[in-house]
Amino acid sequence: MANSRRPALVHPDAGDLTVYEVLHALADPTRLTIVRTLREDVERACGTFPVSVAPSTLTHHFRVLREAGVIHQREEGNRRWTTLRHADLESRFPNLIDTVLQVALD
Amino acid sequence: MANSRRPALVHPDAGDLTVYEVLHALADPTRLTIVRTLREDVERACGTFPVSVAPSTLTHHFRVLREAGVIHQREEGNRRWTTLRHADLESRFPNLIDTVLQVALD
DNA sequence: AATTCCTTTCGACGATCGTCGTACATGAGC
DNA sequence: GCTCATGTACGACGATCGTCGAAAGGAATT
Numbered sequence: 206m207a208n209s210r211r212p213a214l215v216h217p218d219a220g221d222l223t224v225y226e227v228l229h230a231l232a233d234p235t236r237l238t239i240v241r242t243l244r245e246d247v248e249r250a251c252g253t254f255p256v257s258v259a260p261s262t263l264t265h266h267f268r269v270l271r272e273a274g275v276i277h278q279r280e281e282g283n284r285r286w287t288t289l290r291h292a293d294l295e296s297r298f299p300n301l302i303d304t305v306l307q308v309a310l311d
Numbered sequence: 312m313a314n315s316r317r318p319a320l321v322h323p324d325a326g327d328l329t330v331y332e333v334l335h336a337l338a339d340p341t342r343l344t345i346v347r348t349l350r351e352d353v354e355r356a357c358g359t360f361p362v363s364v365a366p367s368t369l370t371h372h373f374r375v376l377r378e379a380g381v382i383h384q385r386e387e388g389n390r391r392w393t394t395l396r397h398a399d400l401e402s403r404f405p406n407l408i409d410t411v412l413q414v415a416l417d
Numbered sequence: 418a419a420t421t422c423c424t425t426t427c428g429a430c431g432a433t434c435g436t437c438g439t440a441c442a443t444g445a446g447c
Numbered sequence: 448g449c450t451c452a453t454g455t456a457c458g459a460c461g462a463t464c465g466t467c468g469a470a471a472g473g474a475a476t477t
Contacts, residue, residue, distance in 0.1 A: 224415040228335075229338040233331065233435080234331060251453075259436070261437065261455075265434095282443085282444055284453065299413075300406070304407055307405075341465090356424095358424080364466075366423085367425075367466085370426085389423050389475075390424085
């Protein structure tokens, strides 16, 4: 199984998030599109995001978001489901995500 | 005079600011300290910010903030006075600056 | 005019960034 | 079994980043 053989996904504790890492994670068009999409649909598989980059690039962006504590990913079969860590982000950085999303309407 | 001989300082129009450049500008401890300081004191000279980097590094950070549209600088004598472009930022990205500052209490 | 102060410009440095192609691993379905 | 779909890992690439020291300009002061 992928769940047991592959290295477990690392998710930092809510208390360890830094505003600098989060801001940096949000300061990219592709990554902000990912976050905006997750704000509308609770959970999505990797391949279903409306972005236009190579698969390996997308994996890279997911790692940046995950290590910054912005998203959570869980594996199921050969899919990886992604959610926004909204509660953690709210408790640590109140209003930040929604303010950024509201301001970045594109 | 410095005002006429040195290349004029470039300040982007409020309408040209991008949320990505602004977020990137804010995603650095030194630069966020500068912004926080300007939120308290309206106008300050370059050398008076509570940061600990080399003068040339400070100049670099001011340029990043200025070109992102976060700060405004004017020259007077051999001093350069810096202000936050709060009204422009508010009109373009409502609540963004204050939310980030409130969240980054350090 | 000489000195001192404030700030910039330039070039450099190692590090990180966003991007991609290739190869690989897993799971589902035939 | 085999194939296809999903997604990752690795290595590479040029670009940008944050940092600094050295040198210099301009203004204020003496």
